[in-house]
Amino acid sequence: MPRKAWGLTVLLLITLLVFAGLLALSWLRIRPATVPGEVVAGKRVWQKYGCVECHTILGNGGYVGPDLTHVAGSRQEKDLRRFLTTPARMRPHARRRHPPVKPTEVEALMAYFYFLDRLQVKGWPPRTVLETEISAPDPDQGTREGDQE
């Protein structure tokens, strides 16, 4: 083989080694072996129903439904359970409904959603203008307190 072929092989091996090393570090951080059994069952339910075709988790999937990475933290649990077992009409459709999930599978799916909600995803999705305004202290409040003093 000519030198260039060896060079390409060496470059490929170096790139793969660097990639593998960085992945190994990431793997140690996420510790996949420690995922609880209920969460694993929930992930299987997620895959069984092909939820990813309409929804995203971690931003990857279909865009016709909302992202569900933090759904457990942003919705009431009882509302979510009710929606999954007795689905409502899907906007903007007049007749089409969300496919129902078996009550026995809802528990596992909820565990999966809670697990996703706790993942450290580097501040994604970003805080929106509305969220920032809601959580910021009311500027008028300080004035009123000052007035009282």
Next chain:
Amino acid sequence: MLRYLFAKLFSRLFHRQGEPTPGRPREYPSQGVAYPYALAAFLFFGIQSLVATAGALDQVIPDLPVPVPFEVGRSIHLNLAIFWPLLGAMGLAYYFFVAEAGTDLASRRLARGQFLIFTLILLLDLGALSLKLTEGREYLEAIPPLDWALVLASVIFAYNLGRTYLKHGVPRGRPTLLAFLLGAITLVAFFVPNLFFYPHPAADEIVKFWVVHLWEEGSLELVATAVLAAVLLAVLGEGRAAIEGALWLELFLVVASSILSTAHHYYWIGLPSYWMWIGGVFSGLQLVPILLLTFSAAKGFRRGRWRRLDPASKLSLAMVASSVFYHLTGAGLLGFTLAIPRLNLYAHGTYLTSAHAHLALFGAFGLMILAGSFYVLTRHLELSRAEGRRAWLGLALVNLGLVVMGGALALAGFLQAYLWRVVGGDFMEVQGLIRPYLGLRAAGGAFFAVGDLLLVWAILAPAWRQRHLFLRELAFWRA
């Protein structure tokens, strides 16, 4: 060197039929195995656009009565998006590997058997998905037995190329042969880890992108680049040193950038921050070979002797040009912009990503594989004047559709990122606001589908007239 490569490609490859061809390559009987691959790639490409258009319409017309639910249609669309380019790339690799190796394939039976296995996998996959039997992983929805069969087909592919490579007298230092082999081996290597279930969602995403990213921007891009160079080398029979020099440069750049640029898929899945630096830098590096390619192509077009080309060659050339355009805009510029972590924070998970995916698929390799397949098919088939016109109209509509679709998705994505991610509007209300743009996307998709069907019709009609060619190459028991 790339400039030289393209100048030669456009001026010499597409000669007028019947003219004496300098260095016309020897035809090898085993190159015929590529014929059914190329034909099937066109056929499945046609089916994909029909399914996609139905899905796009379903998204903008509430309660549209469709034969399959949206989620099923989308999984079929995504699977076809991976399978038809793979099928076409395998056929082209067989065709040009033989020409470059200067010897027949180690086994034509294996190549034909592989085609039958692969086609059967694809048909069973479409059937299984229609019955809602899914693995539930985006792009990798095929059920495990079909995944294992796909590994078998890919191993046969790599083995057949490898055995041919090791035959006596094969020039083993040729970059084209190495690129094909590297493409074939990495196809298997990147897919095998995806045969297993990963309980952690981040681990699942890590491994998924070894196929979604590394197949498309690594393995298949290697094959597509090698196809381009091998076509040129096979026809010219001269200037090998310069062409091979250009190909080496391409190979080094693809290897250096494609693997580590997978990092731009790892920004927000729960992994450490270093992936953002790596993703930003190496996604930027991916632009270099694309810019070189575009510059060289532009030079080549000026030098090309367009009027002297035969109709089929002009059409192949137009497909190559289209591929370069989308490679630059969709894969290169849009892809690089979206890989910048600060922008990706807002764009990730919006229709901007979808715009990039559609344009990049056809830019990086889709249209190049169609161009190569068209080249292979027209070595066997004679297109009538009407079929030639139909194919031209088809390609024009495909391009129009792709531009409208990509533009509409980008606009929808921009608005979605602003109204939903920045302002904080309700997801479904924002969906309602961007629906006109999604409607435009569906219109673009319809143009694309009509063009696609015209193109497929232009190929299938002469293929039907000469169907004995197809049937002959399907007979896997023949030596």
